[in-house]
Amino acid sequence: xxxAERKPLExxxxxxxxxxxxxxxxxxxxxxxCAAGGRKxxxxxxxxxxxxxxxxxxxxxxTELTLERQCDPEYVEELVTMIDAADAVLSMACGCGVQxxxxxxxxxxxxPAVNTKFMGAxxxxxxxxxxxxxxxxxxxxxxxxxxxxxxxxKRLLNGPCGGSTSGKCEISDDVECAxxxxxxxxxELGIQxxxxxxxxxxxxxxxxxxxxxxxxxxxxx
Amino acid sequence: xxxxxxLEKVLTSGQLAVTSECGxxxxxxxxxxxxxxxxxxxxxxxxxxxxxxTAMVRMSSLAACIIIREMGxxxxxQMVTRDRNRLAMQSDIIGAYAFGINTMLCLSGDHPKFGDHxxxxxxxxxxxVQLIQTVKQMREExxxxxxxxxLNPPQMFIGAAANPFADPFELRVARLAKKINAGVDFVQxxxxxNLDKFEKWMEGICDRGLxxxxxxxxxxxxxxxxxxxxxxxxxxxxxxxPDEVVKRMAGVPxxxxxxxxxxxxxxxxxxxKNVKGVHGFxxxxxxxxxxxxxxxKRSGLYPRPEL
Amino acid sequence: xxxxxxxxxxxxxxxxxYTAADMAGSKRIPYPPNVKIVRVPCSGKVDxxxxxxxxxxxxxxxYVAGCLEGDCHFKKGNLNAAHRVxxxxxxxxxxxxxxxxxxxxxxxxxxxxxxxxxxxxxxxKIRKLGPNxxxxxxxxxxxxNE
Numbered sequence: 001x002x003x004a005e006r007k008p009l010e011x012x013x014x015x016x017x018x019x020x021x022x023x024x025x026x027x028x029x030x031x032x033x034c035a036a037g038g039r040k041x042x043x044x045x046x047x048x049x050x051x052x053x054x055x056x057x058x059x060x061x062x063t064e065l066t067l068e069r070q071c072d073p074e075y076v077e078e079l080v081t082m083i084d085a086a087d088a089v090l091s092m093a094c095g096c097g098v099q100x101x102x103x104x105x106x107x108x109x110x111x112p113a114v115n116t117k118f119m120g121a122x123x124x125x126x127x128x129x130x131x132x133x134x135x136x137x138x139x140x141x142x143x144x145x146x147x148x149x150x151x152x153x154k155r156l157l158n159g160p161c162g163g164s165t166s167g168k169c170e171i172s173d174d175v176e177c178a179x180x181x182x183x184x185x186x187x188e189l190g191i192q193x194x195x196x197x198x199x200x201x202x203x204x205x206x207x208x209x210x211x212x213x214x215x216x217x218x219x220x221x
Numbered sequence: 222x223x224x225x226x227x228l229e230k231v232l233t234s235g236q237l238a239v240t241s242e243c244g245x246x247x248x249x250x251x252x253x254x255x256x257x258x259x260x261x262x263x264x265x266x267x268x269x270x271x272x273x274x275t276a277m278v279r280m281s282s283l284a285a286c287i288i289i290r291e292m293g294x295x296x297x298x299q300m301v302t303r304d305r306n307r308l309a310m311q312s313d314i315i316g317a318y319a320f321g322i323n324t325m326l327c328l329s330g331d332h333p334k335f336g337d338h339x340x341x342x343x344x345x346x347x348x349x350v351q352l353i354q355t356v357k358q359m360r361e362e363x364x365x366x367x368x369x370x371x372l373n374p375p376q377m378f379i380g381a382a383a384n385p386f387a388d389p390f391e392l393r394v395a396r397l398a399k400k401i402n403a404g405v406d407f408v409q410x411x412x413x414x415n416l417d418k419f420e421k422w423m424e425g426i427c428d429r430g431l432x433x434x435x436x437x438x439x440x441x442x443x444x445x446x447x448x449x450x451x452x453x454x455x456x457x458x459x460x461x462x463p464d465e466v467v468k469r470m471a472g473v474p475x476x477x478x479x480x481x482x483x484x485x486x487x488x489x490x491x492x493x494k495n496v497k498g499v500h501g502f503x504x505x506x507x508x509x510x511x512x513x514x515x516x517x518k519r520s521g522l523y524p525r526p527e528l
Numbered sequence: 529x530x531x532x533x534x535x536x537x538x539x540x541x542x543x544x545x546y547t548a549a550d551m552a553g554s555k556r557i558p559y560p561p562n563v564k565i566v567r568v569p570c571s572g573k574v575d576x577x578x579x580x581x582x583x584x585x586x587x588x589x590x591y592v593a594g595c596l597e598g599d600c601h602f603k604k605g606n607l608n609a610a611h612r613v614x615x616x617x618x619x620x621x622x623x624x625x626x627x628x629x630x631x632x633x634x635x636x637x638x639x640x641x642x643x644x645x646x647x648x649x650x651x652x653k654i655r656k657l658g659p660n661x662x663x664x665x666x667x668x669x670x671x672x673n674e
């Protein structure tokens with residue numbers, strides 16, 4: 001999923017200070033799962049903002065709504081009945097959702113209430129970790145199902161650097177050495193001999209480096 | 222001979238080679254580079270010039286190499302893949318060769334987190350193995366990584382680093398094999414204090430016949446004090462300093478510790494000279510270049526061969 | 529402003545604190561009338577939004593009273609509640625309302641005295657903190673002086 005984290009309240013308050021009526025929009029997809037911008041978080045943020053404004057002697061009118069999917073035009077369309085009653089939109093979706101709202105409602109300011117972080121997986125209750133960088137040319141089949149592009153701090157494709165210690169990355173004890181994980185998995189699979197095949201320089205065109213990307217499925221488009 | 226590199230000449234002659242290193246200054250101080258290089262003149266076959274070592278901004282390795290080259294000495298261009306993409310690195314390699322720099326060391330580099338610009342973008346367009354492959358391809362096939370032909374392709378003698386002590390240990394020989402597959406000519410290792418473990422690693426190398434394919438030069442760093450020994454033991458990732466070494470350093474009075482450090486360095490060289498597959502030494506005297514001549518002389522590595 | 533009487537909402541677990549409140553009553557142990565009790569089936573049932581809404585609707589302080597550690601009828605509902613209270617404290621600090629207006633307390637069903645004592649301590653603490661600033665904005669007085 002795409003993970004996110006709420007921005008500091010102070011930053012959000014500064015964004016919406018000029019307005020009296022806010023449409024606070026959550027998303028029922030990834031940000032709900034990572035507890036950053038689903039219905040629950042929308043309620044909490046609305047409550048916190050109302051109190052913060054009441055403390056200053058102001059009444060902030062907040063309309064709360066959580067869309068099924070904020071990155072999809074058909075769901076964003078649902079805002080059409082309430083958009084005029086708001087001075088600005090505050091979105092708790094990932095950057096994709098924020099942009100979709102901005103694209104659809106051209107004359108309405110939209111502010112992000114979360115920082116979109118990474119594509120990751122749930123490690124344990126309340127913990128998420130990065131797993132994929134969306135490089136556009138998956139090599140997981142060569143690396144035992146563990147991605148060095150996303151999980152090695154230096155995205156090394158040919159093995160661990162000299163800083164790998166007891167399975168941990170040199171940058172922090174909290175970070176596992178991706179190449180230790182890959183090597184352990186290669187051993188489990190009995191494919192250690194593959195390690196010595198040099199992985200040639202990657203073609204980053206399929207990644208962000210090739211410019212903004214697009215998928216067109218002609219049978220569907 | 223693949224190149225004009227003096228280091229290659231010494232190594233192929235079968236004599237033990239000696240290299241040392243010089244960290245460029247953190248400012249536009251060309252005289253500082255000259256001063257450091259001059260201390261090493263006549264005692265080494267090549268001077269490694271670090272590339273933003275420990276991820277701190279310094280004078281570029283290329284610029285400092287040119288200064289040293291113009292003194293008539295033999296710099297070794299270190300290049301980390303952390304700071305530049307393949308365009309920038311290949312253009313620097315051509316530039317270096319245009320100034321007569323013919324030996325280089327391909328590294329991935331320390332993570333920016335450790336340096337003075339932890340907020341910097343982390344490039345890693347290539348990793349060290351792919352950089353080796355790129356330089357080899359430039360030399361042997363005369364083409365860029367992208368496939369175009371190079372006019373007067375740079376003939377670089379290609380080096381890499383190896384850390385026999387990092388984890389996973391069982392992968393360390395394979396890691397070197399991979400660099401050999403990519404086309405490396407010589408290898409300088411991390412500082413060696415745990416000689417037993419180094420010898421074990423070398424055995425693994427020789428068992429696979431890899432010693433025939435690459436020249437290995439163990440890294441030797443004299444310690445200045447017991448404090449430095451403890452710091453290296455506890456703080457430097459991937460460093461293996463046995464307790465005996467720390468104890469030995471701490472066991473002599475403070476004013477004699479530097480001398481003890483030099484003694485350890487000389488003894489290490491004496492012992493490792495006889496290890497199969499060792500072809501020379503890389504003496505890294507960190508901010509202590511003036512001690513290198515003494516170590517070279519006492520280790521019986523002086524004078525350097527005239528080739 | 530007249531003498532300030534804080535309004536405090538106590539979310540009390542049915543299996544412990546709520547029964548303890550009952551016991552305080554039957555033993556005639558007095559506790560401040562400021563504390564309004566909301567019975568919940570487990571302290572773990574209390575969500576962050578309940579605490580926030582209580583404050584938004586005018587409470588000056590809120591506390592969640594659950595079972596002693598290891599005694600939760602639902603294994604670890606009380607620990608979940610404690611984590612949520614911590615989360616709300618941080619959120620309230622960010623808001624400027626102040627995280628010290630909410631607390632997590634733990635007790636057993638037999639602790640009538642403890643219930644009364646906790647209610648008194650928290651009431652006095654909130655009394656010292658003064659009214660919930662979201663209810664009585666600091667600049668409202670200044671505005672009325674104009």
